[in-house]
Amino acid sequence: MASAQIEIPRHGRPAPVVRIFGWSMLTILVAFLVNNVLVVWFDYPGLRGFGTDAAAGAWVHAALYMVAIVAAVGLVLTDLSRSLRWDAHLVHSFNVYLIRALFWSVFLVGVVDASIALLRSEQLVEPLFGEAVAGLVMRGAWVGPWVHVPLIVAGFVLALFTRTLGFVWLALLIVVAELLIVLSRFVFSYEQALMGDLVRYWYAALFLFASAYTLFDEGHVRVDVIYSGLGRTARGTVNAVGTILLGLSTAWVIVIIAFNGKQSVVNAPVANFEISQAGPFGMFVKYQMAAFIGLFGITMLIQFVSYLFDAVADKRNEPGHREPTAASAH
Template identity: 60%
Template sequence: MAQTMTAAQAAGHGRAAPGIRLLGWIILALMAAFLINNVLNVGYGTPVLTAALGDMSQAGAIVPIGIYAVCLGIAIAFVLATGSTVLRTDGQRLHRFNLYFIRACFWAVLFVGIADATIAQLRVENLLPMFFSEETTRAMGRSAWVGPYIHMPLVALGFVVALFTRTLGFTWLTLMIVVAELLIVFLRFVFSYEQALMGDLVRYWYAALFLFASAYTLFDEGHVRVDVFYAGFTQRKRGAVNAVGSLFLGITTCAVILVIGLNGKTAIINSPVSNFEITQTGSVGMFIKYQMAAFLAVFAISMIIQFVSYLFEAVADYREEPGHRDHQPIAH
């Protein structure tokens, strides 16, 4: 397990690097502007940046331009205002934010999974009328109602709980997956009872576990690396390789995922999320397919943040600055 450094420990380790810091924060600013513009485009019809630049006379064209200008301005102003901040401090700052973001997402899917599975079970067994009015029972059969009125408050609760916890939630989610799998096997082979929602719940949590944990795995050097040459590199050479890889392979790949997945209302992420899409099992399954599409965006966002943090750390390693984190070798 890597030994992380606090911001206080990292402060003062190395020389100021305004150029690489500016590059990293501009990447994050562009991502933030793209996400904000995407929400406005899908929800309110605001044009995207490329359309606005192509026809400045169209209604709302100034909005995306203003969004990008503000985000870039904030990033540049932040770097200029914190000119003495060293790379490892920025890297740790981004990593801590990413830990909160991932932790919040884990708690959110835990809460949503339990709640939606419970509702689906009551709906399948026609038990909802025993606890709710006829109108509410009908509403709970529509994903367009369950999504905003049940799922979204639970997602918000996950972000609140994440403020007061320090664990990432891997343990809880992994435990719940094991419990769900055991319950499925027990009910299927002992009582010959099976419902579509059981498979939906396991797939939902599995998808969250692997996609959300990817960024933390990157921080802890846990991803598989073809290291025939890398293993023999010096710290300086490893820093150069990691910096180039983060910038031209990692960040660009995740950016492609976001651009393709959020490219208009009919894109592969935007479409299911905006329509609260469900699986073909319909009302007998869980209403969480749209969230599984959103997991791709969460994966790309968290990875871009972590890759920028990794970029800062890699450049600091290349410059042979103090504060390098040693990683325990991981056997693959």
């Protein structure tokens, strides 16, 4: 998965337009997510509030977007000579941390929530921990904020001290979980809904969270006989145009649909800590799997910005070009 290590130049020819565009994508994304929190959790009206009695609240949202754009411009103008390669490296490094933190989070939540689900299924919570705890762990609205959230925070802390992305280990865990399902079902005739829930939970995380790093390592299949015959600068042009017209636009569509109001496909399940129809016999992670869709769009958008910076640097034939490993190139 790792690419060859090369020296990345910190400074180079100024590219203010591309850098402002790329950083604006990121700062606007932050503003969008903050606005989403204001809408879902604090009953702000969103931009739809303009022209209504809630126009004052709508100006808060608009101001956040304006601040985001100003912040992007200011960031670029404070260091005009910073190279596109270095910007790409910074953006990618943050995305790697985010993906690593998400891996640790789903690992911890998966293990702990599956254990709790097993205790619920076998009616062991009350004998071991008492009636009060047994009542609490039956409610997704309690398990989410009081069990899952601390584990997610722990995952982000662990990610600060580790370097592996965890994709290989997560794939191995999925295989082990599947093997345990086969053994328990066909050898011991024992089956619980939580078993399938755990596999689906980890598999969804593996597929959606690994996609951004796969883009960095050129691991996505590219069916293009013309592209393979192009030189570096021509490839850079194609990649830059494709990133803007197809990559960033698609990522934004996913993010906007995922977080479009209180009843969106992500906001509604997360706000209610939604659980599956299996109820207490399954894991309480359905709301997180809905959030995976939004996180997929976010990590892909961040990675596309890094990819854009690298593509424009290739088009300008700047030093520091990175060749993907032979194993990952397609």
